[in-house]
Amino acid sequence: MTFDVQMTVNGVARTVRVPARLLLSDCLRHDLRLTGTHVGCEHGVCGACTVLVDGVAVRSCLMLAVSADGAEITTVEGLAGPDGTLSAVQQAFADCHGLQCGFCTPGFLTTITAALAENPDPTHDEAREIIGGNLCRCTGYQNIVKAVLRAAELGRAGS
Amino acid sequence: MTAMFGEPIARVEDDRLLRGEGAYLDDLGHDALAVAFVRSPHAHARILDIDVSGALDVCGVLAIYTYEDLPGRLAEPLPLLIPHPALTHGRTGYPLAADEVNYVGEPVAMVVATDRYLAEDAAEAITVDYDPLPAVVGIDAARAAEHLVHPDVPGNVAAHLVQSNGDAAAAIAAAPRCLELDLVIERSASMPLEGRGVLALWDTDSRRLRIWTSTQTSTGVRAAVAAKLDLALASVDVITPDVGGGFGVKIVHPWPEEVLVPWAAKTLGRPVKFTEDRVEHFTSSAHERGQRHQVRVGFDDDGRVLGLDVRFWHDNGAYIPYGLIVPLITSTQLLGPYKPGAYRVEFTSLYTNTVIVTPYRGAGRPQGAFVMERTMDAIAASLGLDRALVRERNFILPSQMPYDHGLIFQDGRPLIYDSGDYPAALAKLKALVGWDSFPAVQAEAREQGRNLGIGLACYVEGTGVGPYEGAHIVVETSGKVKVATGLTTQGQGHQTVLAQIVADELGVPFGDVEVTTGDTRAFGYAVGTFASRAAVMSGSAVALAARAARAKAIKVAAAALEASPDDVEIVDGMAAVKGDPASAIALGTVAVLSNPLRYAFDEAAKAATQFAGGDIDAPPVAEGESPGIEGREFFSPVRSTFASGMHAVIVETDPLTAETKILRYCVVHDCGTLINPRIVEGQIHGGVAQGVGGALYERMAYDETGQLQNASFMDFLMPYVSEVPDGIEIDHLETPSPLNPLGIKGAGEAGVIPGAAVFASAISDAEGFAITTMPISPSDLFELRQRHKAAPDAG
Numbered sequence: 001m002t003f004d005v006q007m008t009v010n011g012v013a014r015t016v017r018v019p020a021r022l023l024l025s026d027c028l029r030h031d032l033r034l035t036g037t038h039v040g041c042e043h044g045v046c047g048a049c050t051v052l053v054d055g056v057a058v059r060s061c062l063m064l065a066v067s068a069d070g071a072e073i074t075t076v077e078g079l080a081g082p083d084g085t086l087s088a089v090q091q092a093f094a095d096c097h098g099l100q101c102g103f104c105t106p107g108f109l110t111t112i113t114a115a116l117a118e119n120p121d122p123t124h125d126e127a128r129e130i131i132g133g134n135l136c137r138c139t140g141y142q143n144i145v146k147a148v149l150r151a152a153e154l155g156r157a158g159s
Numbered sequence: 160m161t162a163m164f165g166e167p168i169a170r171v172e173d174d175r176l177l178r179g180e181g182a183y184l185d186d187l188g189h190d191a192l193a194v195a196f197v198r199s200p201h202a203h204a205r206i207l208d209i210d211v212s213g214a215l216d217v218c219g220v221l222a223i224y225t226y227e228d229l230p231g232r233l234a235e236p237l238p239l240l241i242p243h244p245a246l247t248h249g250r251t252g253y254p255l256a257a258d259e260v261n262y263v264g265e266p267v268a269m270v271v272a273t274d275r276y277l278a279e280d281a282a283e284a285i286t287v288d289y290d291p292l293p294a295v296v297g298i299d300a301a302r303a304a305e306h307l308v309h310p311d312v313p314g315n316v317a318a319h320l321v322q323s324n325g326d327a328a329a330a331i332a333a334a335p336r337c338l339e340l341d342l343v344i345e346r347s348a349s350m351p352l353e354g355r356g357v358l359a360l361w362d363t364d365s366r367r368l369r370i371w372t373s374t375q376t377s378t379g380v381r382a383a384v385a386a387k388l389d390l391a392l393a394s395v396d397v398i399t400p401d402v403g404g405g406f407g408v409k410i411v412h413p414w415p416e417e418v419l420v421p422w423a424a425k426t427l428g429r430p431v432k433f434t435e436d437r438v439e440h441f442t443s444s445a446h447e448r449g450q451r452h453q454v455r456v457g458f459d460d461d462g463r464v465l466g467l468d469v470r471f472w473h474d475n476g477a478y479i480p481y482g483l484i485v486p487l488i489t490s491t492q493l494l495g496p497y498k499p500g501a502y503r504v505e506f507t508s509l510y511t512n513t514v515i516v517t518p519y520r521g522a523g524r525p526q527g528a529f530v531m532e533r534t535m536d537a538i539a540a541s542l543g544l545d546r547a548l549v550r551e552r553n554f555i556l557p558s559q560m561p562y563d564h565g566l567i568f569q570d571g572r573p574l575i576y577d578s579g580d581y582p583a584a585l586a587k588l589k590a591l592v593g594w595d596s597f598p599a600v601q602a603e604a605r606e607q608g609r610n611l612g613i614g615l616a617c618y619v620e621g622t623g624v625g626p627y628e629g630a631h632i633v634v635e636t637s638g639k640v641k642v643a644t645g646l647t648t649q650g651q652g653h654q655t656v657l658a659q660i661v662a663d664e665l666g667v668p669f670g671d672v673e674v675t676t677g678d679t680r681a682f683g684y685a686v687g688t689f690a691s692r693a694a695v696m697s698g699s700a701v702a703l704a705a706r707a708a709r710a711k712a713i714k715v716a717a718a719a720l721e722a723s724p725d726d727v728e729i730v731d732g733m734a735a736v737k738g739d740p741a742s743a744i745a746l747g748t749v750a751v752l753s754n755p756l757r758y759a760f761d762e763a764a765k766a767a768t769q770f771a772g773g774d775i776d777a778p779p780v781a782e783g784e785s786p787g788i789e790g791r792e793f794f795s796p797v798r799s800t801f802a803s804g805m806h807a808v809i810v811e812t813d814p815l816t817a818e819t820k821i822l823r824y825c826v827v828h829d830c831g832t833l834i835n836p837r838i839v840e841g842q843i844h845g846g847v848a849q850g851v852g853g854a855l856y857e858r859m860a861y862d863e864t865g866q867l868q869n870a871s872f873m874d875f876l877m878p879y880v881s882e883v884p885d886g887i888e889i890d891h892l893e894t895p896s897p898l899n900p901l902g903i904k905g906a907g908e909a910g911v912i913p914g915a916a917v918f919a920s921a922i923s924d925a926e927g928f929a930i931t932t933m934p935i936s937p938s939d940l941f942e943l944r945q946r947h948k949a950a951p952d953a954g
Contacts, residue, residue, distance in 0.1 A: 103352045135877055
């Protein structure tokens, strides 16, 4: 049995017909071909598949596509500005060498984007807390923590 | 123009990856058919029957394959990649199990369907009838050999090897003092965030096979698939897309899936893709680290080692496709920065009914460093000497370089250290961590009821193993420089660091250089990315190729400028007579002039056409020359170059919960000359985090029947940020390698190597008893405390 799901993804209205069991992560990646959202564990532990659903960071491998009907979704592809300018969080990752293989990175970017919207001026400890639920096997997190603080700084300068 | 070599510049890779525009394996081939596998639920069993009838009606299924369907060489065992004379009983698996399964997760049947959901539906509907056999799990069971993994392998022994230098037994017997240690390290795994994956496309018109695979060696996969499918090498292209981490596991090839998916694509005439899921990665890829070691060491009253005898047992899992590389590395690299007097090492590599064991970052060195560093600490403890002092007394000195250990290394070459300054590194580390003042800090903390401990661990790492890498460079008529090297990239920033080298060597702006890696269409001769070899090998190869291209550009520019080549230089992409900037011509123009044309394809190209001038009595392409500004060179060093380093950690162990908290982590690191310090530090950070995982958290929890009990990220405890040090303090030492043109040594694996050793040292210091098994969980430490309370002198 399939269902029509209507979502706004990165500002664009999309309608997609999906089977009930299709994960949101697979829907985004394979039906909408937004492959920036990655799947690392398929059970909500690694955070690589994190997207913003109505502004809230959500693990898209733990959500069915049908339950996203009517939602506004932002994936990593939607973080940069309309003119292509990297967002503060993306720019901070580039500035701080916050990524290596880049596979987990989209989940960090979305997670941090949501967290900074709530807390634009995190302390060092809060920066560690913000990324505390995402796994990275390459960086040892050192430069990701720096990137959170740098993103906050860029965000404040830009606002 | 500023030199790029040595600059901590930002990576060129990042922009694409940050926008979600990376192209990892599963991001490709949206229209491909999907594959799912039926995998063995038993660690050891005979296959009696496979009934696929229930799966045939599942909607979307195109094909189901079992061993009986495999043609020709596909039906043979997978290759034993690295043969060794000591590997007398090498066994490898079949792409699909023939009549027996030897580990949980071994592929038994393959389903091809229109999408992965449907392929998994069908896989679930396949019934396999097994006759379970006793499982051999763990080193002790393998040694006992009450049951055999392979009936034709006596004692479960795949290989047995002895190496020695001098008479260790006699040296230990004659030594004033002697100690024995029993040291164990458990299994962990590379565990990249992206699992394995392969996509294949058979072009029915050109009869060519194109494969994308998440690998550390595209040329290795190409050769293996061509051989298995009986295709000409020239008919197979292998492209490495963005790879979401490797850490060793992806150097193994061909995986069963890497031959089955291309074969299915060719058979069905449609693109086919396999994307490994996380459970599959735990149970069907590879693990490493599990070893048990017995040490006998003889030393004098100053702590100088006179004789060292190490016996160890290596658990190689169900099959041994990657040969003896891991135990070979442990057996040689455990010597670290020390000269041990006489040395004898003996290892036995054992089959068990568990996932195969192949190199994971560090590749046998973390075990070796653990053995040697625990030994150094034991010597210091027995003599009441400072641990750093004992190490210093055993160091190989800079004046003794190159130092020949009298052994054969993993590359089949003599174990000869090329350079290094261990006393200087130790001095830096002691200063960085405050080694000498720590006892006072520790005593003060003790008064407040806090357990603090400091640990120290050293390592030497043979990097940049051969046999070779190569590179091709071409200057386009636009002035852009295209660089290709065959080895692959999994996040190390090769496109950045190789471009840094080329920019300097060729004399062009960094932004004009574009690097391709791991694509057999761009460069077909390569070995792969492992053993911290990419910067050493491909770095050197691109430098040599850039020098060749530069020499050619200077020759062509000199002719155009009517100057001697000795008087022409290339700076910032312009060729000019030295001291005469007005004479400058762009390198793109030099590229135009280097290629005599009949047909002008644009305005600039007119300068190279036949009526544009030049010597009409000389051949347009001079004898011995070729058109184009290109360089194609190979680098093949005589042997490995040896990087080194030392780590120190200060920990606090909770008196109640026995949790270990990291207070400070310090690294002194020597990888020769640094191409990009920012990238090297990133490599160290990642390695240290994996070292923390291996020391305190990660283990593969097999039960006695061979079921992996923690095959998920929920239960296999990979460090989050909360588990890694809050800050890693790094100091560099640079002793250049004399073995390559840039003085580089490898940096990729180093950070992980001393992990288990340094934490064992620090926790022992905090607790007052020796830690001999790693990793160590709070429960492990709690139980050790109880045991030592009950019997204070217990080991």
